[in-house]
Amino acid sequence: ExxxxxxxxxxxxxxxxxxxxxxxxxxxxxxxxxxxxxxxxxxxxxxxxxxxxxxxxxxxxxxxxxxxxxxxxxxxxxxxxxxxxxxxxxxxxxxxxxxxxxxxxxxxxxxxxxxxxxxxxxxxxxxxxxxxxxxxxxxxxxxxxxxxxxxxxxxxxxxxxxxxxxxxxxxxxxxxxxxxxxxxxxxxxxxxxxxxxxxxxxxxxxxVTKSDRAGISQDSFVEPELIKYKTFDSREIPAWFYKPKNFVGSFPVIVSVHGGPEGQERPGFNPLYQYYLSRGYAILATNVRGSTGYGKTFTHLDDVRKREDSVKDLAYAVEWLKTSGSADAKRIAVMGGSYGGYMTLAAITLYPNLWAAAVDTVGIANWESFLKNTSGYRRRQREVEYGRLDRDLDFLRRISPLAKIDKIRAPLFVIHGKNDPRVPYTEAEQIVAALRKRGGRVEYKLFDDEGHGVSKLKNRLELYPLVADFLDRNMK
CATH class of the missing domain: 2.130.10.120 (Prolyl oligopeptidase, N-terminal domain)
Incomplete structure (x- = not known):
């Protein structure tokens, strides 16, 4: 060697x-x-x-x-x-x-x-x-x-x-x-x-292989439609719109936000989406500014000081749902994991009256504590995207959802893994404690044997019916 x-x-x-x-x-x-x-x-x-x-x-x-x-x-x-x-x-x-x-x-x-x-x-x-x-x-x-x-x-x-x-x-x-x-x-x-x-x-x-579908008919799965909606600066935001089968009238919708933010929502096999669809929910899976796949300029539109512009794109997604997506305006939820978890928390603090419910999985609540506590190898990687503690601390504090906790109106479900090396579980602890202190509606599920996400089958089988039941209580 x-x-x-x-x-x-x-x-x-x-x-x-x-x-x-x-x-x-x-x-x-x-x-x-x-x-x-x-x-x-x-x-x-x-x-x-x-x-x-x-x-x-x-x-x-x-x-x-x-x-x-x-x-x-x-x-x-x-x-x-x-x-x-x-x-x-x-x-x-x-x-x-x-x-x-x-x-x-x-x-x-x-x-x-x-x-x-x-x-x-x-x-x-x-x-x-x-x-x-x-x-x-x-x-x-x-x-x-x-x-x-x-x-x-x-x-x-x-x-x-x-x-x-x-x-x-x-x-x-x-x-x-x-x-x-x-x-x-x-x-x-x-x-x-x-x-x-x-x-x-x-x-x-x-x-060569034929993956098991656990007896679920392939015909029951829903394919999405690619839609594009205008946002505040007249740019077009692409999104994938899944509609539940055999649904008549307006329906409840989950607005889903991917992580990254350097990522892209793509029309691949998503068993979680199919589960929520089977429970009667439509899904609008967004690619707000900052997403990859649509050119370098689009990807950098949310860098540092432009962070909250991407959250504004979510507000305009709701407008499209109300005017063109057959959605019930009073039954729209927002959901995301990791950076998408931050976007979820930001959405319900910046636009509190738009959402009937929210689900945050391993999300960032406090930019200062996140950057201080994330794994050392990741800190500088993330600072070039989000902002640096030695240069942008006041800004990072200002845009942290934790700083706007009093704005939250929607009931919130928070999910985290205790062994998360990327977004420490203390991010979840902070937002949950702050909401409970002011009497907010919050449910919390912390898995001792999970990390950055929920990957174990036994935990997924426990968690997602709980999430769907949470949505049912607040949106149906």
Whole structure:
């Protein structure tokens, strides 16, 4: 065992050349959110070379070496709105590494949607990746041409779009050892996740696994509709609208907010949504500003001082539900986990008259205590998105839901795991204690054997009927 590289930052292994002489490391930025750099480490000399100098917030990921051993392929959104496939030549013919020998990034394709999940076949002659089209996946296969003297590798401009079982989400790309087949996982609103195989020669697909649905009819599952609503600054906010089956008239609605905030609500298989739908609730799963998948500008619209603009997007979601979504205006709840838990608490403090109920799972109630108590490795990562304690403390205190506890009108259900390393359970303790002190309506479930979320089956089977019953008491 040998120490090849050490640096006091957030570093992650990204790729290694086949001969083991070159290693690419990804290092997170310390001033901007969704920002990192790639560094080339010479395993012999231990020399470090910055590959991706830039000034704006840019991301680089899914790194791999091409067969020539001196070119890497990766995804990036440098100088553009969406991530795309790119290549970069690393060194000269003399196999030296220096900034002068690092050529400019070569973009393999351009588009208006993010490229994800790059995978190269073991022989290095095939490339697969997915494209995120407003939440749905497109699976793409391209050839890699290698030849010449000296040997070079290039990604073919032609591409094949692989036919999927339905409109859904693809992940877990992996080529077989001989490169003749590509495996991937697929799920959709009506299909729980299964493994599929694509035969590159036959251009045919085959389902390998058949996940159990516990006897529940697939026909009972609801597919969402993609809707877009105008918000306060005339931007369009995308959301997935699930309607309960066989419902007549206006219905109660759960407005769901994803975590992150650098995340995206996508139309995959969500058993919890299907459970609430079976209990008669519609769901509006939002992608408010700050979500990924809609371009770099959109993702950064909630950074630091713009934090509460994203909460305003939730208020406009309610307006859309009342005017276009057949919702009962008096029966709208808000629900979210992690950062979505913060959004839930922020929604019921900033817009207290809009909500009939709220459910906060492992959410942030107090930005100051959260940043002080979260795991050390995460603090600076989160400060570049939320604000820094040494620079923005007054602002962080001002926007904390705990500081506006007197505004809360809706009954609240708080859920947390005692072993949460990301959002300490003391966030839940603070909001619950403050509400109980002023006589607020709050229910609290703390799991001693859970962390950042509720993952154990026995706990989920206990919890979610309790949540649904809570909603029934306050919305039906």
């Amino acid at each position: 040998e120490l090849l590289f050490q640096q006091d930052g957030n570093n992650n292994f990204a790729a290694a050349s086949k001969d083991g002489k070159q290693i690419v490391v990804s290092r997170s930025g310390t001033e901007l959110s969704l920002d990192n750099n790639l560094y080339l480490i010479d395993a012999v000399t231990k020399k470090e070379t910055l590959l991706t100098p830039h000034t704006d917030a840019s991301s680089y990921g899914d790194v791999d070496f091409l067969p020539d051993g001196k070119t890497i392929v990766f995804t990036t959104d440098q100088n553009r709105e969406f991530t795309t496939v790119a290549t970069m030549s690393l060194n000269s013919d003399k196999n030296e590494t220096s900034p002068e020998n690092a050529s400019k990034i070569q973009f393999v394709n351009t588009g208006i949607w993010d490229v994800e999940n790059i995978e190269i076949s073991p022989r290095g002659n095939d490339l697969a990746y997915t494209v995120n089209l407003e939440g749905f996946s497109r699976l793409v296969w391209r050839k890699i041409e290698t030849g010449g003297d000296p040997k070079t590798s290039d990604v073919d401009k032609n591409l094949t779009i692989i036919n999927l079982p339905a409109k859904g989400i693809v992940g877990g790309l992996n080529f077989s050892g001989d490169g003749s087949k590509l495996t991937f996982t697929f799920n959709s609103a009506k299909n729980n996740s299964d493994i599929w195989i694509w035969d590159l020669k036959q251009k045919s697909k085959m389902q």
